[in-house]
Amino acid sequence: MTPEEFRRAGYAVVDWIADYWTTLGQRPVTSAEPPGALAAELPDGPTAHGEPVDAVLADLDRLVAPRLTHWQHPGFFGYFPANTSGPSVLGDLVSSGLGVQGMLWATGPACTELETAMLDWLADLMDLPERFRSTGAGGGVIQDSASSATLVATLAALHRAGDGRWRAAGVDRRYRAYTSTHGHSSIEKAARIAGLGGDGVRQVEVDPATQALRPEALRAAIEADRAAGDVPAIVVATIGTTSTTAVDPLPEIGRICAEYGIWLHVDAAYAGSAAVCPELRWSHAGLEYADSYCFDPHKWLLTGFDCDAFWVADSGELIEALTVLPEYLRNTATESGAVIDYRDWQVPLGRRFRALKLWFVLRWYGVEGLRAHIRSGVALAARFADRVRADDRFELAAPHPFSLVCFRLLGDDAANAELLARVNATGRVHLTHTRVDGRYTLRLAVGSPHTTAAHVDEAWDLLAGTAAR
Amino acid sequence: MTPEEFRRAGYAVVDWIADYWTTLGQRPVTSAEPPGALAAELPDGPTAHGEPVDAVLADLDRLVAPRLTHWQHPGFFGYFPANTSGPSVLGDLVSSGLGVQGMLWATGPACTELETAMLDWLADLMDLPERFRSTGAGGGVIQDSASSATLVATLAALHRAGDGRWRAAGVDRRYRAYTSTHGHSSIEKAARIAGLGGDGVRQVEVDPATQALRPEALRAAIEADRAAGDVPAIVVATIGTTSTTAVDPLPEIGRICAEYGIWLHVDAAYAGSAAVCPELRWSHAGLEYADSYCFDPHKWLLTGFDCDAFWVADSGELIEALTVLPEYLRNTATESGAVIDYRDWQVPLGRRFRALKLWFVLRWYGVEGLRAHIRSGVALAARFADRVRADDRFELAAPHPFSLVCFRLLGDDAANAELLARVNATGRVHLTHTRVDGRYTLRLAVGSPHTTAAHVDEAWDLLAGTAAR
Structure with missing residues (x-):
């Protein structure tokens, strides 16, 4: 395809997308086929x-x-949002056109340096602890997903726990990982991949009122393992659990990790974006204890998948854990020690120029534009929760500090599953479910920049009307 | 950004890329800053x-x-190519615009089904063994990179070797992985990630004439490990090693793996694309022994990074190894057993609609267009090798069955390193190096659809002229 053929076809594809976005609200959210x-x-x-x-x-x-399931549809309220935006699509388009491999600084200097800068920008924007900035021993990197961030954090923690033996000798199956019973499934998956097995993960109980990890239960689990000769290696705390957006108490957890010398990874995949708003930063209190932290701009910050922002306080440990240097990748820049080679911060060797989409998004929206987006989601969720609260056939199942509302029809699990199926079958909205305290619970997650009060009200009207029938 | 703002800005970005491609040959390949x-x-x-x-x-x-280092430049001959093309960029643009999450069939039915179909198309196009088709127990999936393919193959192999205990109890450090001394660095990285440690990898010697793994040395290593109480779990054979594109003897290796019940993964990251040409399929002889196989359309098949095509003969083992099913991902389609949920075939949970770029590439070029691209690269490499052969100051360092030529100036390592640095400093071309039998060796890898005989001749003239000075 010549550049001129690309130009003509490119206009057609841009038109296709613009038209798709324009007509999206009229399509069924999901396919019935x-x-x-x-x-x-x-x-x-x-x-x-x-x-x-x-x-x-x-x-x-x-x-x-x-x-398709239309994730950008204004009536899509399932899972967590995975929203993109015009500037994100354009930034990624530039990345595709450049076709640069960012595995080493030398293979794409601007690819590496823009990424470092964007992660520092984000750290400023969210007021993250100083230790995560690239100006010190720490720094940030783009992973494809929070799953991969949890995996590399686990590997760095095992490297630390192994006192240098892990790299060559392999994992000691006595190492243990800890999270709450609402920690994400990727924590168990990371432990399995790293060779700990599912048995290596301790799922610590939560406080029923908040669904957040109970620090005293974490301490008890750590003490029991130590007494049994096992070695606590990593705690994964969550800001905004997938089920209910519960916030684990980082200050207490962080002090426990510091006391026992355990790596603390904080998974804020969805809710991290909230920290761009000063009034929501309470959720990140205690983050200064963390050895690593991640959130997904591809969930709630208008950046298309894949874009997980991951920071470590000591990049040296992470690099030691992951680096392998064959001859064909040796180069003078790497040997100078003056550059970052991001291949050593992740599982794959190759990497796209993903910082471009963040750059486009941060510059197009600016600080206030991003805050307005987050505030809109929180306000729409509050509006929906008010409807639930005002209807005595329904109840809220958990607090809603961000843009997710967990609720249920008063009645049994089957009635709630039936309600969900019927409302989704209309094709106007799409919600998903979870279990809270063992009970089937509906989830409505707001995130699309195209979702307005009218869409949230329509969702409520469909739910209330279906419940009435 | 409204759809109309996106339309206008989208045209501008398409123009930017078309202009970039048009002027690329006039830019320095690398930055001197x-x-x-x-x-x-x-x-x-x-x-x-x-x-x-x-x-x-x-x-x-x-x-x-x-x-930037301009990977799409017609004078880029470094590493392995990572070329994109107009249709690939357009397919990825559609993917960005749709913003679909393909983690489950239910979260994007067409995303899953098109991916399955594209991997079957590729399997047909390359005449891969029947066992990898989705019509049986096998099937294909897109991974981000061959590194990740090697990792999930390793995990599935450990799951098999562990007789069902690996998932819960973790890895047994007596498990062993085997590859040649020229196996890719991602094999050691995968072993380390999986908890085997670098010591868990046996690097088997190669035949000096071919740089390919010696089957008798593999057998000896396996026997020695078994005698010591270790458990051979996986062999990673390579079609087209990174240093020299050596082809490991799959028929012999495969019979050894079958005899001992060892998982055979075949890494054809770069050279796999050659199999679209019938006359190059000799390189894939013996692939019917493999439990898994991968190659990178993002290297030599005109598809932008990230697109590694990975197949397994028994998808059930892979899924068992990787699946974790939390409540919030349960759905009726998954429970029916009638669908593929690709999240269980990879490390991350989330996934982009990457099949679109393959679909655009396969349809735009057609079978003959793809073959012509591969044949062009092979012919240009042969043309360059002829120049080397005809100049008695130089020697070829290895066979060149595909589009990579390994060569050196007769002289010491320092002279060759100096030659490489000087030629690269012109900004007209970019080559990289490796070591063959311990000696510094230059690599010229052809892959860009924009590279012509004139570019290859220019590279040779620069090398020969610099050598003369």
Whole structure:
């Protein structure tokens, strides 16, 4: 494809996206078709001599778009949001066009330096502890997801716990990881990947009133393991759990970790974005105890997946844990020690120029634009919670400090599952569920910049109306 | 940003990329600026109220582009290529605009089904063994990189070796991984991540004539480990090693793995693309023994990073190794067992709609277009090798079955390092180096669709001319 062919086809694709966003609210949020519907309509392979882009775009409309779950839809309230924005898409488009490999500083100096700068910008914007800035021993990096951030934090913690033996000799299965019973599934997955097995993870009980980890239960679990000869290696605390956005008490947890010399990783995948607003920074109190911290701009900060922002207080430990230097990657810049080679901060070797989308987003919205977005989500969630509170057929299942509301119909689990299925079947909204204290609970998560009060009210009207029937 | 603002800015970014590609050959391939040059020119943070896209594009020109290593430059011959193409950029742009999360079938049915179909298309196109098709127990998935493919293959192998105990009880440090001394650094990294430690990897010697793994040495290493009470768990064979594109003898290695019940993973990160050409499929002989296989369309098949195509013969083992199912991800489609949830095939939970870029590339180029691209690279490498062969100051350091040529100036390592530095300093070309049999060796890797005979000849003229001086 020549640059001129790309220019013409590029305009067409930009138009396609602009039109998609314009008409998104009129589409069903999810597809009602059964598994295999798309597969059945695809040919068995590519043609011998190629096809024009127009043909592909026509199939995108005819075959693909109708079989999607539309995550950018203003009526999408499922899981946690994964919203993008115009500037994010444009930043990523530049990244695709440049096609730069950022594995080493030498393979893309600006790719590395812009990433370091964007993570410092974010740290300032969120008032993160000084220890995470690149000006000291710490620094930030973009991971694909919070799952990967938790994995590399776990590996760095094992390296530390192993006193230098882990790199060569492997993991000691007596090492233990701790999180609350509402810690994300990626914590168990990271422990399994790292060779600890699921048995290596202690799921510490939560306070029923807050759904947050109980520090005294954490201390008891650590003491019991130590008494049994096991070695506490990492605690993963959460700011904004996936089920209910509970906030674990970092100051108490942090003091325990400091006392026992345990790596503290803080997973704020969703709720971290809230810290751009000064009035929501209470959620990050105690973060100065953390050895590592991450949040996902790709969840609630208008940046397209994949963009997890991950910081460590001591990048040296992380690099030692992960680096392998073959001859074909040696270069004078690396050997000078004056540069960052981000390949040593992550699992894969290769990496895209993901800092560009953050740069575009931060510059387009500015500080106040980002705050306005977060505040809108919090306000819409509060508006929805008020409706729930005012209807005595419903109850709130947990506090809603951010933009997620957990609620249920007074009644059994089956009634709530039925309500969810019926409301989602309208195609107007999409909600998901969790369990709180063992009970089936509906979740409404606001995050799209296109979601307005009217969309939240429609969701409530559908829920209330369906409950009435 | 409204859809109409996006449309206008989108055209501008498309123009920026088309212009970048048009002028790329006139830019220096690499930047000569020292570390910190970009960082010193960036402001300390975003503005309060946002800026227009034009301002960001101006800084892209002024600050970022001059500090890049231009991987899409026709004179870029370093590492392995990581080329993109117009249709790939457009497919990824659609993916960014849709902003779909493909972690579960339910969260993006078409995202999952198109990915399965594209991996089956590729398997057909490359004539991969039947066991990797989704129609049986096997199937393919897109990973971010071959590093991640090697990691998940290692985890599945440990799960198998552990007879079901690995998931809960963790890794047994007696498990062993095997590769040649030229296996990629990601193999050691995967072993370290998985808790085996670097000591868990046996680097098996190569045949000096071919730089390929010696099967009898592999057998001896396995026997020695078994005699010592260790447990051989995985062999990683390579089609196209990073240093010299050596091809390990899969038929012999495969029979050894079958005999001892060891997982065989085949890493064809770069050279796998060659299999789209029937005349290059000799390199994949013996692949029917493999439990898993991967190659990177983002290296040599015109698809932008990140796109590693990874297949397993038994997806059930991989899924068992990696799945964790929390309540908030439960859904009726998953429970029906009729769908693929690709989150269980990879480390991260979230995933982008990466199949779109493959779909755009396969349809735009067609079968013959892709073959022509591979054949062009092989022919250009052969042309360059002929120049080396014809100049008695130089020697070829290894066979060149694909599009990489390894060569050196007759002389010591320092002379070759000096030659590389001087040629790269011209900014016209960029080559990298490796060591073959301990000796410093230059590598010229062809891959860009923009690279022509004239660019390869220019590279040779620079090398020969510099050597003369």
